[in-house]
Amino acid sequence: MTKLIVTSIIIFFGAINLTAGTGTSFSVTADDNNHIMINLAKEVQEEVIVTLSDRYGVKVFSEKTQSHTIKARKYDLSKLDNGLYTLELELEDEIKIQKINKSFNSIDVYEAEKSSVFKPIIKNNNGKVSVNVLSFHGSFQIKVINSKGDIMYKNKYEANGSFNSIYDLTTLPEGEYNIQVGIDVENYYGSFDKKVNVDSGIASL
Numbered sequence: 001m002t003k004l005i006v007t008s009i010i011i012f013f014g015a016i017n018l019t020a021g022t023g024t025s026f027s028v029t030a031d032d033n034n035h036i037m038i039n040l041a042k043e044v045q046e047e048v049i050v051t052l053s054d055r056y057g058v059k060v061f062s063e064k065t066q067s068h069t070i071k072a073r074k075y076d077l078s079k080l081d082n083g084l085y086t087l088e089l090e091l092e093d094e095i096k097i098q099k100i101n102k103s104f105n106s107i108d109v110y111e112a113e114k115s116s117v118f119k120p121i122i123k124n125n126n127g128k129v130s131v132n133v134l135s136f137h138g139s140f141q142i143k144v145i146n147s148k149g150d151i152m153y154k155n156k157y158e159a160n161g162s163f164n165s166i167y168d169l170t171t172l173p174e175g176e177y178n179i180q181v182g183i184d185v186e187n188y189y190g191s192f193d194k195k196v197n198v199d200s201g202i203a204s205l
Contacts, residue, residue, distance in 0.1 A: 026096040026114070028087060030107035034078035036100065040070035040089060049090040055083055067091070077102055094118045095190070120181040122194040127170040129179055129196055133163040143180040144169065152177065169198050 025041045040048065045068050052061040052075075060080060065073075070089070077085075082102050089096040099113035118134035133140055144153040144167065152172060157163060169177060175198060182191045 024091065024094070024096070026089065026098075026116075028098045028100065028109050028114075030100070030109050032106060034076065034080075034102065034105075034107055036075050036077060036087070036107060036109070038070050038073045038075070038087075038089070040067055040096075042067040042091070046092045049088075051088045051090070052077075053086045053088070054081075055085070057086075060085070077107060092119075093121075117183060117190070119190075120183070120192050122179055122181065122192070124194070124196045127168070127196070127198045129167045129169055129194075131163075131165050131167065131179070131181060133159070133181065133183070139184050141180075141182045141184075142167075143178075143182075144172075145178045145180060146172075147176045169196060172198055174199050 025039075027039045029037045029039075031037070038050070045066060048065055048067050048070060050061075050063050050065065050070075051059055053059050061075075080102055082104060084099065084101050087098045087100060095117045097113075097115045097117065099110040101108045101110065120140075121130075121132040123130045131142060139156060139158050140163070141154065141156045142165070143151055145151055153167070167179070177196050177198060179194045179196055180191060181193075
């Protein structure tokens, strides 16, 4: 395995309000007819992916919409089986998560199990890739994978704050690589990818 030059910084913050400074507020309420109502207040309009998954992680509903449309937006869950579900709103830079439980005559919204996960920011600067993660009380794994599927680099991190790391891919052979960041925190697991092309830097004149 080719050795990468890696510079990492983990900053510990302790307890922090995950919605502070994001310009986003999010709430879910339920009525007596197995309906839920979602409110999302976002300062900047952007695309939102709304998904509902059962306790096994199987998606039972998904839609793409715009953030300005999610104001008292109602969803009818009456035809779903009873049980625990996870509601996710995926925004450009974060994912809002809410656990709910459907029974025969009502829906319970577990306010204590509402959380936010900040999506990693992956940037490429001439083969030097920076990865920024804002993740609390959880772990994440970073992999560099070549076009053949070979893992060129893999490391797992535990963090209670922000993480910043730079990976120098110029030490790798020329080709296309996939930077994969897998986040594993309470109530959420997700994988985020970015393709990076590394060339020799030699050009014909």
